[in-house]
Amino acid sequence: MSEIKFSEDHEWILIEDGIGTVGITDYAQEQLGDVVFVELPEAGKTLAKGDEAAVVESVKAASELYAPVSGEVTEANDALAEDPAQVNSDPQGGGWFFKIKIAEPTELDGLMDEAAYKTYVEGLG
Amino acid sequence: MNGEDAELQQTPLHDLHVELGGKMVAFAGYAMPVQYRDGIIKEHQHTRARAGLFDVSHMGQVCLMGEGAAEALEELVPIDVVGLAENQQRYALFTNDRGGILDDLMVTNAGDHLFVVVNGACRDQDFAHLRSHLEGRCTVALFHDRALLALQGPEAGAVMGRLAPATRDMVFMTAGEIAVDGITCFVTRSGYTGEDGFEISVPAGRAEALARRLLEQDEVAPIGLGARDTLRLEAGLCLYGNDIDAGTTPVEASLVWALSKARRADGARPGGFPGDGVILRQLAEGVARRRVGLRPEGRAPVREGAELIDEAERVVGKVTSGLFGPTVGGPVAMGYVETAHANPGTALRALVRGRPQPLEVVRLPFVQQRYYRG
Numbered sequence: 001m002s003e004i005k006f007s008e009d010h011e012w013i014l015i016e017d018g019i020g021t022v023g024i025t026d027y028a029q030e031q032l033g034d035v036v037f038v039e040l041p042e043a044g045k046t047l048a049k050g051d052e053a054a055v056v057e058s059v060k061a062a063s064e065l066y067a068p069v070s071g072e073v074t075e076a077n078d079a080l081a082e083d084p085a086q087v088n089s090d091p092q093g094g095g096w097f098f099k100i101k102i103a104e105p106t107e108l109d110g111l112m113d114e115a116a117y118k119t120y121v122e123g124l125g
Numbered sequence: 126m127n128g129e130d131a132e133l134q135q136t137p138l139h140d141l142h143v144e145l146g147g148k149m150v151a152f153a154g155y156a157m158p159v160q161y162r163d164g165i166i167k168e169h170q171h172t173r174a175r176a177g178l179f180d181v182s183h184m185g186q187v188c189l190m191g192e193g194a195a196e197a198l199e200e201l202v203p204i205d206v207v208g209l210a211e212n213q214q215r216y217a218l219f220t221n222d223r224g225g226i227l228d229d230l231m232v233t234n235a236g237d238h239l240f241v242v243v244n245g246a247c248r249d250q251d252f253a254h255l256r257s258h259l260e261g262r263c264t265v266a267l268f269h270d271r272a273l274l275a276l277q278g279p280e281a282g283a284v285m286g287r288l289a290p291a292t293r294d295m296v297f298m299t300a301g302e303i304a305v306d307g308i309t310c311f312v313t314r315s316g317y318t319g320e321d322g323f324e325i326s327v328p329a330g331r332a333e334a335l336a337r338r339l340l341e342q343d344e345v346a347p348i349g350l351g352a353r354d355t356l357r358l359e360a361g362l363c364l365y366g367n368d369i370d371a372g373t374t375p376v377e378a379s380l381v382w383a384l385s386k387a388r389r390a391d392g393a394r395p396g397g398f399p400g401d402g403v404i405l406r407q408l409a410e411g412v413a414r415r416r417v418g419l420r421p422e423g424r425a426p427v428r429e430g431a432e433l434i435d436e437a438e439r440v441v442g443k444v445t446s447g448l449f450g451p452t453v454g455g456p457v458a459m460g461y462v463e464t465a466h467a468n469p470g471t472a473l474r475a476l477v478r479g480r481p482q483p484l485e486v487v488r489l490p491f492v493q494q495r496y497y498r499g
Contacts, residue, residue, distance in 0.1 A: 033148075034449075059166060060448055088164075
């Protein structure tokens with residue numbers, strides 16, 4: 001069983017067998033514009049919920065991606081080093097950032113499901 | 126729309142920007158499109174390959190009229206304005222008493238007046254500056270009722286040749302009152318992208334019709350301020366407020382080429398502009414720091430404000446503009462470094478998020494300028 005959740009910072013996390021795959025949403029990539037560089041956390045790094053986990057650079061500005069949950073990074077999407085534009089073209093697929101072993105499953109309860117996130121984005125105007 | 130946006134002024138092309146999917150942001154007090162649907166990289170590449178249409182109506186268009194206008198303006202800029210022939214345009218700088226730059230501007234001899242274009246963010250300050258110094262010697266007026274469009278790119282000449290045949294004979298940095306698709310405009314062959322192109326001062330009420338007519342041409346696409354920034358940085362051109370400001374002199378800014386011969390120590394009308402002592406001394410003796418091009422290694426952009434360090438980890442400079450250059454295909458930047466480190470080929474490092482990233486001092490521009498000189 002997999003489940004997808006969303007944060008107010010426009011990150012998504014796909015949960016499968018206690019591992020979360022993290023990326024930014026279509027709304028976020030749309031706001032950023034053309035992504036030209038992504039700095040990812042290394043495997044083995046331990047993150048607390050809310051820690052700066054990655055940096056995403058568009059043509060004109062840098063933005064941070066924060067860890068939506070606590071845990072240990074198990075894998076980073078190294079393909080983004082060569083092709084960061086995947087964050088724009090396929091944000092919830094090939095444009096994923098990293099995988100994290102979820103330390104506190106209860107932290108997921110504070111995140112939104114797909115319907116709630118959709119309502120949240122619509123409310124941003 | 127938040128409260129801040131409500132305060133913003135709109136250019137005569139506002140509705141067109143929205144219709145074209147422009148992502149509107151606050152810039153110089155105006156709501157301006159930072160990009161349209163294609164995004165900054167595609168818009169940039171379109172301008173380098175074909176022709177891009179920019180709304181630059183946020184810039185200040187000033188009219189100086191009267192017999193003594195050129196002589197009077199020379200007291201504020203280290204530029205030969207008196208010797209500017211009719212329908213010739215020149216790049217200029219307002220300086221302060223310390224030799225710092227108050228703004229950069231374009232001056233054109235339009236026959237019965239001088240046509241001056243200043244940066245949008247400096248418009249009110251520049252207008253007050255001109256008023257307080259030139260009042261009584263010439264009239265100083267803002268063209269409130271004009272929009273300013275820029276058409277830039279290697280195919281801009283073909284587009285304008287079709288809609289305004291009189292522009293076919295124009296070369297870089299010349300100007301004229303010309304009918305564009307039947308609308309009387311003041312056209313200069315210049316711009317801010319490093320490409321051939323035109324800036325078109327058009328009555329506000331006709332601006333949208335002209336913009337639509339230009340956009341109908343197969344070569345032309347609308348381009349936002351985001352690509353305007355990437356294009357100008359690749360072309361090595363300064364952005365006021367980033368790369369030049371009241372604390373940098375033209376010599377430090379590597380803008381010596383802009384200082385007219387007539388206004389230098391051995392010229393026909395030496396000095397006589399604010400900060401002349403500082404600037405002429407720097408021309409003779411050199412400066413402690415200079416603006417240079419910087420080419421970071423790897424893919425990560427090095428942004429404005431990043432400190433530059435030498436081998437000994439000593440801070441020797443600072444980045445003033447930095448972004449991803451779509452034509453270069455990697456990060457590009459400009460900044461100020463101590464003169465000892467300003468030679469092309471010098472290896473430095475920039476501190477990016479606390480970590481040193483190697484970069485090299487390079488000659489500007491990053492992308493060869495392709496102005497039309499006939």
